[in-house]
Amino acid sequence: xxEKLKKVSEFEWYLxxxxxxxxxxxxxIIANKKILDAIEEDAIQQLTNVACxxxxxxxxxxxxxxxxxxxxxxxxxxxxxxxxxxxxAGLCGFDINCGINIIRTNLTADEVRKxxxxxxxxxxxxxxxxxxxxxxLRLTPEQLExxxxxxxxxxxxxxxxxxxxxxxxxxxxxxxxxxxxxVSDLAKKRGMPQLGTLGAGNHFLEVQxxxxxxxxxxxAKWGITKKDQVMIxxxxxxxxxxxxIATDYLKIQEQAVDKYKIWxxxxxxxxxxxxxxxGRDFFAAMKTAVNYSFTNRAVMTKWxxxxxxxxxxxxxxxxxxxxVYAIAHNxxxxxxxxxxxxxxxxxxxxxxxxxxxxxxxxxxxxTMGTSSYLLKGTETALKKTFxxxxxxxxxxxxxxxxxxxxxxxxxxQELANRGIESQSPHPKSLAEExxxxxxxxxxxxxxxxxxxxxxxxxxxxxxxxxxx
Amino acid sequence: xxxKFKFIDDLTSDVMFExxxxxxxxxxxxxxEALFSVICKVKKVEKKQSLDIDVKAKSIExxxxxWLQELITAVDLKEMFFSEFKIREIDDRHLKARIRGEPISxxxxxxxxxxxTYYKFKFEKTEKGYVARVSLDI
Numbered sequence: 001x002x003e004k005l006k007k008v009s010e011f012e013w014y015l016x017x018x019x020x021x022x023x024x025x026x027x028x029i030i031a032n033k034k035i036l037d038a039i040e041e042d043a044i045q046q047l048t049n050v051a052c053x054x055x056x057x058x059x060x061x062x063x064x065x066x067x068x069x070x071x072x073x074x075x076x077x078x079x080x081x082x083x084x085x086x087x088x089a090g091l092c093g094f095d096i097n098c099g100i101n102i103i104r105t106n107l108t109a110d111e112v113r114k115x116x117x118x119x120x121x122x123x124x125x126x127x128x129x130x131x132x133x134x135x136x137l138r139l140t141p142e143q144l145e146x147x148x149x150x151x152x153x154x155x156x157x158x159x160x161x162x163x164x165x166x167x168x169x170x171x172x173x174x175x176x177x178x179x180x181x182x183v184s185d186l187a188k189k190r191g192m193p194q195l196g197t198l199g200a201g202n203h204f205l206e207v208q209x210x211x212x213x214x215x216x217x218x219x220a221k222w223g224i225t226k227k228d229q230v231m232i233x234x235x236x237x238x239x240x241x242x243x244x245i246a247t248d249y250l251k252i253q254e255q256a257v258d259k260y261k262i263w264x265x266x267x268x269x270x271x272x273x274x275x276x277x278x279g280r281d282f283f284a285a286m287k288t289a290v291n292y293s294f295t296n297r298a299v300m301t302k303w304x305x306x307x308x309x310x311x312x313x314x315x316x317x318x319x320x321x322x323x324v325y326a327i328a329h330n331x332x333x334x335x336x337x338x339x340x341x342x343x344x345x346x347x348x349x350x351x352x353x354x355x356x357x358x359x360x361x362x363x364x365x366x367t368m369g370t371s372s373y374l375l376k377g378t379e380t381a382l383k384k385t386f387x388x389x390x391x392x393x394x395x396x397x398x399x400x401x402x403x404x405x406x407x408x409x410x411x412x413q414e415l416a417n418r419g420i421e422s423q424s425p426h427p428k429s430l431a432e433e434x435x436x437x438x439x440x441x442x443x444x445x446x447x448x449x450x451x452x453x454x455x456x457x458x459x460x461x462x463x464x465x466x467x468x
Numbered sequence: 469x470x471x472k473f474k475f476i477d478d479l480t481s482d483v484m485f486e487x488x489x490x491x492x493x494x495x496x497x498x499x500x501e502a503l504f505s506v507i508c509k510v511k512k513v514e515k516k517q518s519l520d521i522d523v524k525a526k527s528i529e530x531x532x533x534x535w536l537q538e539l540i541t542a543v544d545l546k547e548m549f550f551s552e553f554k555i556r557e558i559d560d561r562h563l564k565a566r567i568r569g570e571p572i573s574x575x576x577x578x579x580x581x582x583x584x585t586y587y588k589f590k591f592e593k594t595e596k597g598y599v600a601r602v603s604l605d606i
Binding site for chain 1: 475482507541549573574575577578579580582583586587605
């Protein structure tokens with residue numbers, strides 16, 4: 001299928017709808033040649049599948065971190081008409097509001113290096129991670145309902161987050177219209193003990209240092225003023241609650257596909273018309289998981305602040321430990337765009353994709369031990385990618401293959417040789433996230449920057465890694 | 469002893485396995501063991517507490533998916549790892565099982581399985597018995 005791609009520019013490729021007779025719209029892939037060559041044929045096939053769905057709005061988009069996922073690739077964006085379109089649990093991903101918080105400090109890398117081991121060990125203790133650790137907060141059913149409806153406002157009211165944290169969160173940390181009555185008891189029961197936990201897989205907490213500043217003015221606006229300034233990055237999602245909501249609604253939407261006679265090129269693209277009961281219910285349930293996840297990361301931020309206070313003997317305010325931005329990269333949102341000269345509201349599905357609005361922060365996480373980037377959104381993204389950009393490096397090797405190929409103990413040593421302190425519940429989780437199991441994040445960032453869908457502000461490298 | 473299950477390198481992002489069994493009971497039990505060998509150090513998990521599970525479905529294929537999904541859920545709800553899976557009754561649309569394990573602990577944990585998926589899913593009866601191929605989102 002790759003042979004059907006037509007080059008638009010060094011960083012942009014066009015997949016005409018004539019590629020396949022069922023395609024309703026064209027596709028667009030943002031990638032340089034090196035990245036494009038590495039994208040799996042199956043992932044491109046999946047992109048064409050989405051282009052066949054009812055009410056899809058041109059184009060369906062593959063981002064440079066695109067890799068095969070269930071139904072839709074990770075690193076993809078699809079938008080649907082607010083009347084004729086569909087909404088899909090499968091196009092959102094199992095980990096609803098998997099996302100990243102980036103937090104600044106006024107500490108220097110040297111200050112952290114002096115206490116590196118102690119700090120990483122404190123943070124590992126503060127943030128429950130991995131499948132075997134229990135959460136410290138154990139919500140009552142009433143508290144959980146509040147979190148699902150109010151999102152980060154619950155954290156602000158209960159002293160876990162500040163109003164400034166809220167202001168620095170996408171959707172201000174709370175999506176309106178979240179309805180816990182649309183969430184199964186099972187999902188709620190899974191969510192109650194897990195608020196304030198990191199999870200496992202590719203989720204991590206990193207202490208990082210700024211290595212390069214590309215856009216001084218924007219960086220300064222976000223409180224980033226010098227090289228070697230220390231930053232903190234949290235990557236995680238909505239835990240068992242979100243996984244269960246996605247699983248429940250995939251089943252509900254599989255039935256909806258029969259009920260509304262929707263032709264699907266792949267069963268995993270289960271969906272429902274946006275204005276059907278099944279569609280509205282999913283949207284209302286998904287929003288609860290979005291709210292839960294923003295709260296989850298805010299709660300962990302408080303614990304991180306406390307441990308920095310303990311290690312450095314100063315208040316978090318003195319160390320200026322403030323949220324620069326918190327974003328979601330698995331989400332469905334109803335957003336308004338200028339589209340061919342008209343205002344149009346669209347259900348934008350971002351699966352492994354970050355919102356990129358003019359001037360707003362975009363966060364692209366590298367793999368453990370490699371670089372991450374802070375970028376800013378652009379007008380070009382609004383025109384080309386429904387206001388979206390990439391979210392990470394994208395896997396190049398299965399977790400299973402990585403475990404076979406790499407040994408966690410050696411990876412820990414290699415990181416240590418490069419001055420990076422790491423901790424995880426067991427070495428295998430370091431092996432499955434081995435840097436070589438991923439694509440090159442630099443090429444991903446060069447592609448989004450080159451295509452103009454988000455522009456580099458600062459580059460970050462880890463000093464300390466905590467892996468679930 | 470015949471092989472209970474094997475892992476297959478297929479995806480760039482996830483885990484796929486095939487479970488085998490001479491009988492329906494066996495293939496369901498072995499699939500559960502494969503799943504838990506991803507979630508935890510299954511061989512080190514002691515059989516301290518038991519849990520009875522009842523699963524329904526519209527077909528044998530769906531029964532396999534629902535069974536594994538039920539087990540993933542049980543890890544979160546009971547905060548336990550499991551290592552023994554006994555199917556007590558099974559037909560095409562229903563099963564009853566008793567599973568045993570111990571409370572979760574970081575030392576025995578491996579990774580979170582988010583969901584069981586239908587990607588390249590297969591459930592077949594061959595001359596040698598049953599084969600179930602399952603992909604996990606982790």
